[in-house]
Amino acid sequence: MSIFEYNGSAVVAMVGKNCFAIASDRRLGVNLQTIATDFQRIFKIHDKLYIGLSGLATDVQTLYQRLVFRHKLYQLREERDMKPQTFASLVSAVLYEKRFGPYFCMPVIAGLGEDDVPFICTMDCIGAKELAKDFVVSGTASESLYGACESMYKPNMEPEELFETISQALLSSVDRDCLSGWGGHVLLVTPTEVQERTLKSRMD
């Protein structure tokens, strides 16, 4: 098993009508052994910008701390929050800085941009941005997630329907992966509120 599969992870983000949802599993494992079932993979950058990081857990935590640091400096200098597109470029630059000794992480960035237009993108571990209009996935269960999202996704979903869809896509995909699952964590972000929910799932 490769270094990306050492800890196991699954992250997915989807776009709805004036809203987005980002979800992840909650397992932290060491190869096949499960160590924790409450590991946080989705982090808040600011009220309308979230980043989900899959891959090696130590790099997930370190990379998150570095990005929050850079964003706080930006906030002090510019006196405003970063736009999601700008943040995505920042993450890409930070990852490429380590081109020959990379962070073993695949980030998923989701945010509401100007006029609350939802923005999602994903990257590989050295910063190649991939913008999408519908959904992005990352992690050990990514192939299953692609299949599940492709079949379940519809454009312009309302928040409740989007929550239902992303939850079902996540749960059905991690049920086919030995290394991710053990619970789910979904954040649904609209211009006015953020709903955070934990999913009850199979714990095997």
Add this chain to the structure above:
Amino acid sequence: MKLDLSGLQSFPSIPGSAVDDLGEDLFAAPSFQLPACSDFDGFQKDAIQMVKPAKGTTTLAFIFKEGVIVAADSRASMGGYISSQSVKKIIEINPYMLGTMAGGAADCQFWHRNLGIKCRLHELANKRRISVTGASKLLANILYSYRGMGLSVGTMIAGWDEKGPGLYYVDSEGGRLKGTRFSVGSGSPYAYGVLDSGYRFDMTVEEAAELARRAIYHATFRDGASGGVASVYHVGPDGWKKLSGDDVGELHYKYYPVAPTPVEQEMTDAPAA
């Protein structure tokens, strides 16, 4: 070392039967063809690597006052991918003997069925049932003769014979151990933890089944390669009986029900001005 192919002989051909060519093929002893290549050992090594079974499973069996309990999960995994959540890992050799499957599924299924055939032949030839000792020895000898060829079998043979309950562990390295408590597979350390701390010789059948179920459940929780359905069988003086097959996802919430978490901040409507 001459290969012991006696395990493949099903039954002798009936002499003097008026049959055509089809009959000859029907009664010929089955045999495995060896690959016709120059580097036979290299081919073997590659074939083994291809089938590389990781023994990703949890099976357990133990003897207690009322007989033998046999339990297993039902997940089949290929690396990180779950190929099935509903594999039958407890194989019914005959109405009073069970075998468990760990390792290569095809290997276990084939050789357990073959063992069942040989046990039946023994019954017909000797007018009495074969003992668990005898059955496990038959299997162990066959597996020993294929040692180093890439078979992957980690099985437990459990049954009830004239001497009472019997339990043997047999593997493809040629090992055969008699014992009272075994667990095989990648989830076995977790199962042993629960099994060893809860085991008593004088349990009732229900208590023993619950212990086995809990042990399998805990193994599926911690081990990524185990999961699906926890099946529990009991082998008594009248033969085996399947006691339960519970979905492990539901067992978790039965043992650890979800407690409503206290809400820190709840949004309420602003009072009308």
